[in-house]
Amino acid sequence: MVVVSHSGRLAEGVVELARQMAPDVPLIAAGGLAGGLGTDFDAVSDAVAQAQSGAGVVLLYDLGSAKMVADLAVEMLGDPSDAVVVDAPLVEGAVAAAVAAQGGATLDAVLSAAASALTDLASDKPVDPEDGLEIVLTNAVGLHARPAALLASTLTGLDAEVTVSFSGHSANARSVLALLSLGTTGGDQVTVTATGPDATEALRRIGDLATHNFGD
Amino acid sequence: MPCDAAAVAAAIRAAAAVITTHRDELVRLDQAIGDADHGENLERGFGFVVSSLDGEVPDNPGAVLKLVATTLISKVGGAAGPLYGTAFLRAATALGDAPVLTPESVAAALRAAVGGVVARGKAEVGDKTMVDALTPAADAAEQTAAVAGELAEVLRAAADAAEAGAESTVPLIARKGRASYLGERSVGHLDPGARSSALLLRSFADSAAGA
Ligand SMILES: Nc1ncnc2c1ncn2[C@@H]1O[C@H](COP(=O)(O)OP(=O)(O)O)[C@@H](O)[C@H]1O
Numbered sequence: 001m002v003v004v005s006h007s008g009r010l011a012e013g014v015v016e017l018a019r020q021m022a023p024d025v026p027l028i029a030a031g032g033l034a035g036g037l038g039t040d041f042d043a044v045s046d047a048v049a050q051a052q053s054g055a056g057v058v059l060l061y062d063l064g065s066a067k068m069v070a071d072l073a074v075e076m077l078g079d080p081s082d083a084v085v086v087d088a089p090l091v092e093g094a095v096a097a098a099v100a101a102q103g104g105a106t107l108d109a110v111l112s113a114a115a116s117a118l119t120d121l122a123s124d125k126p127v128d129p130e131d132g133l134e135i136v137l138t139n140a141v142g143l144h145a146r147p148a149a150l151l152a153s154t155l156t157g158l159d160a161e162v163t164v165s166f167s168g169h170s171a172n173a174r175s176v177l178a179l180l181s182l183g184t185t186g187g188d189q190v191t192v193t194a195t196g197p198d199a200t201e202a203l204r205r206i207g208d209l210a211t212h213n214f215g216d
Numbered sequence: 217m218p219c220d221a222a223a224v225a226a227a228i229r230a231a232a233a234v235i236t237t238h239r240d241e242l243v244r245l246d247q248a249i250g251d252a253d254h255g256e257n258l259e260r261g262f263g264f265v266v267s268s269l270d271g272e273v274p275d276n277p278g279a280v281l282k283l284v285a286t287t288l289i290s291k292v293g294g295a296a297g298p299l300y301g302t303a304f305l306r307a308a309t310a311l312g313d314a315p316v317l318t319p320e321s322v323a324a325a326l327r328a329a330v331g332g333v334v335a336r337g338k339a340e341v342g343d344k345t346m347v348d349a350l351t352p353a354a355d356a357a358e359q360t361a362a363v364a365g366e367l368a369e370v371l372r373a374a375a376d377a378a379e380a381g382a383e384s385t386v387p388l389i390a391r392k393g394r395a396s397y398l399g400e401r402s403v404g405h406l407d408p409g410a411r412s413s414a415l416l417l418r419s420f421a422d423s424a425a426g427a
């Protein structure tokens with residue numbers, strides 16, 4: 001992934017934030033121009049080359065002209081289909097894409113994780129708690145980065161819609177960002193509901209994770 | 217005198233000098249509705265263009281414009297870099313490796329350049345950008361070429377239309393680029409990119425008239 005920004009510090013900051021949850025994904029900051037503000041075509045092109053690992057490169061940008069520079073850098077590649085500029089909120093999109101890539105998602109899945117980063121945030125749609133699994137988060141930090149990533153990835157391969165709700169808000173359990181945006185901390189009680197053919201297995205796996213304190 | 221690679225390179229150098237002369241004006245325009253760097257961005261970019269031309273003068277007009285394009289893309293830094301870069305790139309492609317410019321090829325190159333800016337920036341006429349200067353310029357160039365105008369006349373018509381198009385941005389609300397964040401507050405100001413487009417075309421027209 002390449003983060004294209006007018007500001008070197010902004011690009012570095014976004015990379016820092018995303019890297020915390022995706023330590024194995026090549027994340028490259030391409031921000032600023034000659035030590036000041038601006039977008040540097042050569043730096044972006046170099047970053048794309050550096051990020052190439054064979055699985056494709058996703059570029060995120062901050063403001064309009066950063067998109068133009070990113071588009072140009074992609075068009076100038078030998079094979080432009082290797083890299084994609086995604087329209088997504090920079091911070092949420094970078095985190096969502098990095099987490100998806102860390103979990104081994106395909107280029108397409110990483111792109112859609114980035115693009116839906118905002119709409120994936122927790123909604124205030126109430127969930128009927130009666131038929132759900134109640135879990136008390138006994139780990140210290142609640143559904144924070146690592147536990148949320150674990151929860152989301154434990155559902156991989158299951159055909160089930162899983163929702164985690166807390167204090168009147170609900171989150172798609174496959175979206176780390178949505179789980180984070182619930183704002184849980186240690187000691188909170190959440191409700192997990194599932195529908196679909198693998199609903200029972202989904203609840204079993206999540207219960208299992210909770211029993212093991214989400215690996216903490 | 218035929219308008220060959222050397223003449224095009226000379227016209228580019230002249231345009232670079234015009235940008236330097238108008239640097240502060242472009243900075244002031246961009247200060248009002250942007251981040252005050254348009255003059256600086258272009259002066260830096262065209263400065264590097266002149267240095268590249270010092271090194272090598274490519275052997276046909278299209279290749280000269282391609283060199284301009286790649287230099288602007290790498291060196292300008294702001295939105296004007298990818299926009300003008302794409303414009304010169306498309307113009308270069310339209311010219312191919314023809315050894316001299318003709319009225320028709322210049323009109324076609326200008327049309328291709330505008331197409332490049334629109335493809336890159338997605339702005340339409342009325343969005344208060346350089347497209348407001350470039351689109352009428354391409355229209356005027358085509359019309360003049362169609363009635364068998366000389367190269368200098370084609371570029372003069374383009375420059376006249378670009379100046380009028382730039383003026384037309386004053387009452388508009390910006391809908392693209394940095395100025396669009398200002399919304400209503402962008403009204404009453406000339407768009408810096410439209411102004412620089414008009415300056416470049418006027419300079420090209422003057423070069424063609426003097427050649
Ligand atoms: N999307 C766009 N489409 C067409 N022209 C644009 C677009 N965005 C910006 N511009 C042009 O670029 C000019 C600003 O250039 P410049 O100051 O160099 O870039 P920046 O806005 O990045 O500082 C604007 O005045 C406008 O004419």
Ligand SMILES: [Mg+2]
Binds near residue numbers: 246250253
């Ligand atoms: Mg500017």
